[in-house]
Amino acid sequence: MSEHVAIRYDIADPGLAEQGRQRIEWARREMPVLQLLRERFAHERPLEGIRIVACVHVTTETANLAYTLRAAGAIPVICASNPLSTQDDVAAALVADGFSVYARKGEDAATYYRHINLALDYRPHLIIDDGADVVTTVHRERRDVLEFVIGSTEETTTGVIRLRALARDGLLAFPAIAVNDAQTKHFFDNRYGTGQSTIDAILRATNILLAGKTVVVAGYGWCGRGIAMRARGMGAQVVVTEVDPVRALEAAMDGYRVLPMREAARVGDLFVTATGNVHVIDREHFLVMKHGAILCNAGHFNVEINLEALAELAVERRTLRPAVEEFVLPDGRGLVVLAEGRLVNLAVAEGHPASVMDMSFANQALACVYLVQRQGELAPGVYQVPEDIDRHVALLKLQSMGIEIDRLTQEQEAYLMSWQHGT
DSSP states (O other): SSSSSOOOOSSOOOGHHHHHHHHHHHHHHOHHHHHHHHHHHHHHHHTTOOOOOEOOSHHHHHHHHHHHHHHHTOOEEEESTTTOOOOOOHHHHHHHOOOEEEOTTOOOHHHHHHHHHHHTTOOOSSEEESSHHHHHHHHHTOOOGGGGGOOEESSSSHEEEEEEHHTTOOOOOOOEEEGGGGGIIIIIIIIIIIHHHHHHHHHHHOOOOOOOOOEEEESHHHHHHHHHHHHTTTTTTTEEEEEEEEHHHHHHHHTTTEHHHHHHHHHHHEEEEOOSSSSEEEEEEEETTOOTEEEESSSSSSTTTTTTHHHHOOOOEEEEEEEEEEEEESSSEEEEEEGGSSBHHHHHHHHHHHHHHHHHHHHHHHHHHHEEEETTTSEEEEOOHHHHHHHHHHHHHHTTTTTOOOOOOHHHHHEEEEEEEOO
């Protein structure tokens, strides 16, 4: 295959391109850091000729990342990282602007993996992953592309967990940067982005009043913290479930009620999972839930709610509203699941606000440049985002917000580097 690959695509409707362009432009207004990088990259061209497979949620924000990568000289190929998160108008706009895109909202599992393999046919030098499905596909089935891969970046907590497991088994074949773990990613994207967008999605799907309801948040990582914070802000009584004693203690000291799920299942009106683990809400919990309890998932994969067990228990299933399905149990109780248990903030709403994804995707772009600049120097393994990149992104964001901060004086720097000064 030549360096100048042909433009190919599989999208729902190319006629949506103009609508998608308008929405991408609107998101760009809220992404000043990425815009600054794009202008810089257009002069420096640090990714000249680098083929990148970006397995991402195909949204207005990731479209702006794609334009930034192309400004840096890269050849990005886009495929969906979740079957329900693709915005078809954005996919159309990207194709119209010359990108190869493989993404359709609502695609089935077979199409999803066919799209990943079509993207891998471009023999990428870099992989931008969102859940590690591309990296694991490469290691399981597409080892033919390994000779080309310089490294990968990972956007999600779930994906980083999978990468570390791959590395722990001695199987990871290239360096991977855990972009999710950058401070300017998880402190902001996971907490403020997931917090707002998850509540937004629940309200869009159901139009319920949160005030006075008991909301159970499974997991008190950065995503769970954000969801709990926003639910409480809207007047809900928030219960947190956890397996980590330190996080459970933190939730209690933040003022939330902490219960095991077996007890929380009896009192919750709305359940939101954000753990990155399997069957957090299981058969035993369905058996004791209130009639009308609503269940949704803010974790990457649709495994946190045991939907197979719920389907086995149900005597009837019916759609009440778009993305709202009720499972009727033999005793007449109805349990409601949003968005098929998939990532609710992207399946029902538009995902994180652009202003918070600005920092996440700035980290992605700079991590790609870092991998290319250090090609051959990094052994296979999972790496943190270098601190200087993290701090640079934070400073650019502050600059875009018109915020100035202090700098250490020479005296202060000397003091912090010394050991002689005491009481």
